[in-house]
Amino acid sequence: MEQTVLFRVFEERDIDFVYRCKNDEKLNSQIVGQWRPFTYADACKWVQGCMVDHQEYKFWAVCTNDDEKRIVGWVSLSNINYKDQSAHFHGIVIADPMYRDGFAWIESYLFILDYVFNKLAFESLTGSCLIEHKHSTLISQALYFTVYEIEKESICRHGKMYDLEKHVLKKNDYITHYNNSEYDIMSIVMRMSKLRRLSNC
């Protein structure tokens, strides 16, 4: 199946898009941290920060699979630790409505898994999300992350405390599931759909 999106380094032309996204209340309702308004200067700084090579974190622009390579979102890794051979799935935003149909989202997750376990050859990838964030809890299950901790009332958003789910995927498990074709897009879609139905019961 042809890729819906590609992944590239950030460019100056992405600033307008980032500025709009960072101020989109609906988009930011699902972030783990506390949202704050973003000025255009903040957006410039943010994008320029993403453009620089960092040892401990990496941001990619998720872009259209054509000559234009227009940004539709971004995906990031943090806590890249070469000594411990681990990294943390920092975040994903797919903001362009034309790309919010599941494919770009899954492809972005698979890109990160491939980067961590094949390119970096790390041993583990962690992730975290608010328990209420169904999208994240379901995709982590569908990709065979296992929950190792629920941090009770650890995140404060708009004066309310939320529980944080922490999950991890180990390299050996990734390889096993990969070799079983369980990271094929349709396979993930079917698992997500089933998990979603079960979670609604």
Next chain:
Amino acid sequence: MNMELNEFVANFAEQFDDTDPAEIKAETTFRELEEWSSLVGMSVIALAKTTYGKAITGAELKTCQTVEDVFNLISNK
């Protein structure tokens, strides 16, 4: 609206948790629905596969604006 499209619209509407099915019609531009998201999108892709036996791609789904467009996409595969 013929029976098959009618049924498809109902099946499509079932993929939403919080949207009144009465809001979803053949001519509804589904991306403008408040609840439309990657999660709902994946459920629609799964619906196409499990109920209609058709695999649809991201590029194909992008050509669809309305629920009826998705029905036609699946019907013509």
